[in-house]
Amino acid sequence: MATTVEFQFFIGQEVLIKPLEKLTGRVDGMYYDVNGTTYGVVYWNNGERKRSVMYEWELEAIRRRD
Numbered sequence: 368m369a370t371t372v373e374f375q376f377f378i379g380q381e382v383l384i385k386p387l388e389k390l391t392g393r394v395d396g397m398y399y400d401v402n403g404t405t406y407g408v409v410y411w412n413n414g415e416r417k418r419s420v421m422y423e424w425e426l427e428a429i430r431r432r433d
Contacts, residue, residue: 372399376406383427384410386408391429396420 376382376394384390387410397409398420406426409418 370399372404374404374406376426376428381429381431382406382408383429384408384421385425385427387412 374397376397378394378397381391381393384392389412390412392408392410394406395409395418398405398407400419402422404423405420406423407418408426409416410420411417
């Protein structure tokens, strides 16, 4: 049985990481499993590159004015 999943964010999109006091990162993975929809996010914090898998509710799209 196939399941169609719609993701809120896309690969490469810049997002706000809410739990990390307004740090921003870029989506580098999109996953769907028994835990629901999650995203891989790469970000820099205190000069260190980090990568974390986060839930949709932990992220917010950044709207840029072009």
